[in-house]
Amino acid sequence: MTFYKKIIDWLKKLFELEKYDFERIIFTKEVIEAIIELARMTSPNEFIAFLQGKVRKRTLRIHGLAYQEYFANENSTLAKINFPLTSSIVGSVHSHPGPSNKPSRADLHFFSKRGMVHLIIKKPYTEKDIQAYDAKGNKIMFEITPETS
Numbered sequence: 001m002t003f004y005k006k007i008i009d010w011l012k013k014l015f016e017l018e019k020y021d022f023e024r025i026i027f028t029k030e031v032i033e034a035i036i037e038l039a040r041m042t043s044p045n046e047f048i049a050f051l052q053g054k055v056r057k058r059t060l061r062i063h064g065l066a067y068q069e070y071f072a073n074e075n076s077t078l079a080k081i082n083f084p085l086t087s088s089i090v091g092s093v094h095s096h097p098g099p100s101n102k103p104s105r106a107d108l109h110f111f112s113k114r115g116m117v118h119l120i121i122k123k124p125y126t127e128k129d130i131q132a133y134d135a136k137g138n139k140i141m142f143e144i145t146p147e148t149s
């Protein structure tokens with residue numbers, strides 16, 4: 001084992017990067033409903049919030065929203081936002097007050113900073129208008145569960 005490999009292994013343990021290994025993403029119905037409500041409330045402006053969750057048995061379960069504040073223009077603000085230092089933050093969600101939920105250049109830059117899953121919700125803000133992306137901006141699937149805990 002090289003010196004660098006040792007350091008990397010140590011860092012992985014320190015930050016529990018192994019927990020980022022998952023096969024399924026499950027959102028609670030409550031979180032999805034809160035996202036839809038926030039998107040509708042803030043429209044025609046954008047909102048951004050952070051997703052709280054954890055990985056257990058190779059499933060990333062998202063059970064909470066850490067809400068920040070309203071932002072009027074995503075292209076000028078998104079890239080500047082830093083993630084809160086809460087350990088349970090696993091990603092982000094923001095709205096597009098328009099017909100596309102594709103990530104912008106600023107979004108992609110932001111996704112790559114930190115987080116495992118990022119949602120974009122477009123108009124008219126229904127469950128079907130939500131698309132999930134990984135840190136590289138690839139589309140990913142998610143499930144919704146009615147259970148809250």
Ligand SMILES: [Zn+2]
Pocket residue numbers: 074094095096102103104107120
């Ligand atoms: Zn965006």
